Amino acid sequence: MKGTGHMIRIAALADTHWKGDDAVPQTVLEQLEGVDVVIHAGDIKCEKVMKALGKGRRQVYAVRGNNFEWDLADLPDSRVESLDGFKIGVVHDIGALEPFAVGQKKPEEIFGKPVQMVVFGQTHHPFFDYLQGVPFLNPGSATDLDHRGEPGTMAIMEVNGNLQRVSFVKLT
DSSP states (O other): OOOOOEEEEEEEEEEOOOOOOOOOHHHHHHTTTTTTTEEOOSSSSSHHHHHHHTTTEEEEEEOOSSSSOOOGSOSSEEEEEEEEEEEEEEOOOOEEEOOOOOSSSOOHHHSOOOEEEEEOOOSSOOOOOOOHHEEEEEEEOOOOOOSSSSOOEEEEESSSSSSEEEEEEEOO
């Protein structure tokens, strides 16, 4: 499905570390209203959280990360999803950004094929920039920005064959 003219709204999350039936905070569930797809860049923790994020018709594309329960052990370390023909690579930890910024490393080294965007986690800090022409997004941690109790963050993207918009949401 390429360039259908339909805008796809995508919520990006990472490093949630939530666990249990009622683990997803109401503020996050409210942000997911009107979202078509959820991308989770690792440390999602458990199957119950995956189900809560995908409630209704939302598709959830997640990677494992380095902090998960065994019921999610089958999640991939990385994945590429084509949303309206726009290829998004998702991985938990990409390491340092500098090699990507100066062209020493390319996203296809992680994903095995070219992508048009990289969504990653691990740092708990929101980040968005174009590195060598490729948008790199870290939505931050929806749970805790910096392990000191600061409000977490997530990102909302709009795609219709190309990336149209990225915005960060501070969760209170």
